[in-house]
Amino acid sequence: MTDFLKVEQLAKTYTGAAEAVFEGVNFGVRQGEFVCIIGHSGCGKTTILNVLAGLETASSGYVLVDNREVAGPSLDRGVVFQGHALMPWLTVRGNIAFAVRSKWPDWGRAQVDEHVQKYVQLVGLGQAIDKKPSALSGGMKQRVGIARAFSIQPRLLLLDEPFGALDALTRGTIQDELLRICAETHQTVFMITHDVDEAILLADRILMMSNGPQARVAEIVKNTMPRTRTRATLHHDPQFYRIRNHLVDFLVFCSAELSHGRAPLQPPEVSPGLAEPEPEPEPISAFEVSPVVSMRRVA
């Protein structure tokens, strides 16, 4: 299966900076796949997402969506911004209608409104449809942001740490909703997160970034848990802890070691969930000696 989204040798150096923030970033996302990217602050996750969205340009490298190079923003790629980015002078209906009219300019008023209502219902905000964003809670605002992004039916959905500012309870509910909506729509999603559990719940594959400067996608962790997973039952699966430990170990021990371009150019894909329970966390000590070799071994 060929990759729907392909990122090749992507690099970004800000003017005046000696070293690239990230360099030699390679990865792909398949149609209908949910991919999360995790990394410490400053490794350029948001920049990568902005390049995918077409809002920023990379210093070198390519981004191909459906074999066509990304040259700028497009209605094919919907973005949910970190700070919801709703227009405060419009109601929920107005905000989503603005997006819908941008996608289908020749739709009539009734058709737009019907479409808007459908997506407002999807995120469960039927009662709040005529409220301004200032009258909504943080979670509701982010739901509107998600509804807006879904309403234009993008081929690729980009989420920039959408739940970062929400409390744990609200975050959980919206994660479940997102999981449900993505399952219904077979949406292809690329999402930034800081939350390991969130990544395991939502993602089919998790891209692990090494630290900057010269950060890279150092490893791709396959989520081998069944797609029917839910937040409530997640932690009963023994795979969960293997994957979770692997992710946390990477963030704690490996990501800093692999900065300055020491990560492999072609990230290995690993499935820690399927690994036999090991007597001791050997890979960690191996990483410290020679990260690249040990990661190949794991792969």
Next chain:
Amino acid sequence: MAASTKNFLVRSEGLKAGLLSLLLLALLLGIWHLATTGGATAAVSATTTPLTAEQIEYAKLMGHDPTGGDAAPRSGFPTLAQMADVTVKHLSAPFYYYGPNDMGIGLQLAHSLARVAVGFLLAAAVAIPLGFLIGMSPLAYRTLDPFIQVLKPISPLAWMPLALFTIKDSSLSGVFVIFICSIWPMLLNTAFGVASVRRDWLNVARTLEVSPLRKAFFVILPAAAPTIVTGMRISMGIAWLVIVAAEMLVGGTGIGHFVWNEWNNLSLPNIIFAILCIGLVGMLLDRMFALAQRAVTYVE
């Protein structure tokens, strides 16, 4: 319960403030009354020296009737009673027209308002698009900035001779002066408002492939509207200040001309009444823009 108590407190505070305002007004009027009637006896005694027939004739030519019933002490400040008379007279016929030199206060105000409206709208038509350009393009900002910095501090009345020479029409020159004085706050506020539209909203517009025109009208304009309307409010305040001075200078019609004309007539009651009218109209104009401001303000 608590809300209604609070509501009552707020209302009673408003009531208190209103009562105190009325009290202050009464106090000021009382001082006025005492000052003018106390001085009047002295003034009357000073002017009771009988006038010669020539002097009376001269006074009549000047538009005053020293033998008439309401013979005011000319050298004195008008009393409250005289003020009331003048007010009633003006308010009972605000729009009469007996020729270019004698028309109702309402007509005079209408002339001034028309000049302000035309000058202000012309200024808005130039300043708001230009402000958009400056706000969106740093190049345009840097190019135009020196001109704005030099032109902005020029007193609008300093343009008057140049305007009279080139336009050759006193009324249009007044309009030009209003135009030039109200353009700056609108221009700078629009530029500032447009330049500080949140990146997020522009990014939303970009990812939705919104056309530049649609972006300008449906994203930037509503986002910058509170700042733009604030600029318009400041401009209108300045325009209303300047129109009086401009009309005093060019004459013809308008409330400024009326004030100067009544000064030449030495009719202080008319001048005071005109001053109050200027204040009230200025307040109404400001209220209008305050309402517009409230309509476009949004809570983030």
